[in-house]
Amino acid sequence: MIDLPDYRPRIPTSPARVGLVGAGAIARSAHLPAYAAWGIPVVAVASRTAESARALAADFGIGTVHTSVADLMADPSVQVVDIATGPTGRLELIEAAVRAGKHVLAQKPLSVDGSELPRLRQVLELARDRGLRVAVNQNARWAPAWRLATLLVRDGTIGEVVGVTHLHDKPLPPLAGTPFDDVPHMLLADYLVHWIDITRCWLEGSSAERVSAFDSRVPGQPDSARNPWHAGVEISTSSGASGSVRIVGDARTRSGGCPFWIHGTAGTLRGSVLLGSDFLELDHDGARAPFALQGQWFTDGFAGAMGELLSAIAEEREPENAADHVLASVRLGLAAVASAEAGGAPVHPSDLVLTSATRRAAAA
Numbered sequence: 001m002i003d004l005p006d007y008r009p010r011i012p013t014s015p016a017r018v019g020l021v022g023a024g025a026i027a028r029s030a031h032l033p034a035y036a037a038w039g040i041p042v043v044a045v046a047s048r049t050a051e052s053a054r055a056l057a058a059d060f061g062i063g064t065v066h067t068s069v070a071d072l073m074a075d076p077s078v079q080v081v082d083i084a085t086g087p088t089g090r091l092e093l094i095e096a097a098v099r100a101g102k103h104v105l106a107q108k109p110l111s112v113d114g115s116e117l118p119r120l121r122q123v124l125e126l127a128r129d130r131g132l133r134v135a136v137n138q139n140a141r142w143a144p145a146w147r148l149a150t151l152l153v154r155d156g157t158i159g160e161v162v163g164v165t166h167l168h169d170k171p172l173p174p175l176a177g178t179p180f181d182d183v184p185h186m187l188l189a190d191y192l193v194h195w196i197d198i199t200r201c202w203l204e205g206s207s208a209e210r211v212s213a214f215d216s217r218v219p220g221q222p223d224s225a226r227n228p229w230h231a232g233v234e235i236s237t238s239s240g241a242s243g244s245v246r247i248v249g250d251a252r253t254r255s256g257g258c259p260f261w262i263h264g265t266a267g268t269l270r271g272s273v274l275l276g277s278d279f280l281e282l283d284h285d286g287a288r289a290p291f292a293l294q295g296q297w298f299t300d301g302f303a304g305a306m307g308e309l310l311s312a313i314a315e316e317r318e319p320e321n322a323a324d325h326v327l328a329s330v331r332l333g334l335a336a337v338a339s340a341e342a343g344g345a346p347v348h349p350s351d352l353v354l355t356s357a358t359r360r361a362a363a364a
């Protein structure tokens, strides 16, 4: 019988106070509902337009609306800046928060432009010097089935990980006509960030040596949808263990989910996330044992990511989702995009010289 590790979000008893930047879709649908449910205090909000910030503040009982991001950064009641904007300008917001003496939780993807990573590293160095924590909102790490799987992998329950496999058996979110459809290789660069990140977490201990990625338009895809709807990523590591992520397209199914398998030398973890499909079972010693899971990725995962940062601040340690840790996943994502640009040719993340010009050259 396995002792069930504590996979639920952890919130410290006196959490630091949060100021939210970006009053958009994900803040309204996930950040704030999760924080309300788990008792995380949000004291101020600012966004590009004051009206959207005011509407959010009214709906979620946030006491202060700042008319500029600079005012929120200068607000002494804000201890943690929660950045819920898109990737453009995110590095500048992280830097401004650190210079203002605030801890940071930045939405994913941490970066989609390799040329900004040297500056990001400087900002992280500055944060370290000032005793500030910069974490990334890799909320899927706290999706209940993925979090419990992570803890069981860490405990060695299935021995050494041999392979990680993910399949998308669900429709894509609406992309056509949204700004996300303007991002080149959007599925690889943005949408799959969570799947690439968790795969890398489960393969931790071996280093990713080679990434191959493909994307293509699929039968039935309308012309108005600019990005390819099929995407696949293959990751090979130094130990020979591998990872695989596959989106077939906009799957037509009423009861789908995102099944995954973690095969190890001593057992298998099998599960699924999203659309209410959530489950995890351990296949070990000739028996299959399902776990009774509580919660859902949306929105408990968001409490998990913020809770980990708040706990790290309270305990004066680095959070698991520290930007420094997430950087290795960012490199895998950049390698996936470079590989897709090169028609699926393998890219070695360690060879990536992270400037826009050399990325283009590597991909040519």
Ligand SMILES: NC(=O)c1ccc[n+]([C@@H]2O[C@H](COP(=O)([O-])OP(=O)(O)OC[C@H]3O[C@@H](n4cnc5c(N)ncnc54)[C@H](O)[C@@H]3O)[C@@H](O)[C@H]2O)c1
Binding pocket: 021, 022, 023, 024, 025, 026, 027, 046, 047, 048, 049, 052, 069, 084, 085, 086, 087, 089, 093, 107, 108, 109, 137, 139, 190
């Ligand atoms: N599971 C997840 O973690 C998840 C899910 C969906 C979206 N996201 C990510 O969240 C981010 C935001 O997505 P969204 O759908 O909420 O976008 P959105 O466009 O609906 O919201 C972004 C908000 O930020 C504001 N904003 C942008 N730049 C700003 C700036 N410099 N200063 C102040 N306000 C600014 C915009 O005005 C807007 O209100 C994206 O990076 C996306 O990838 C994450």
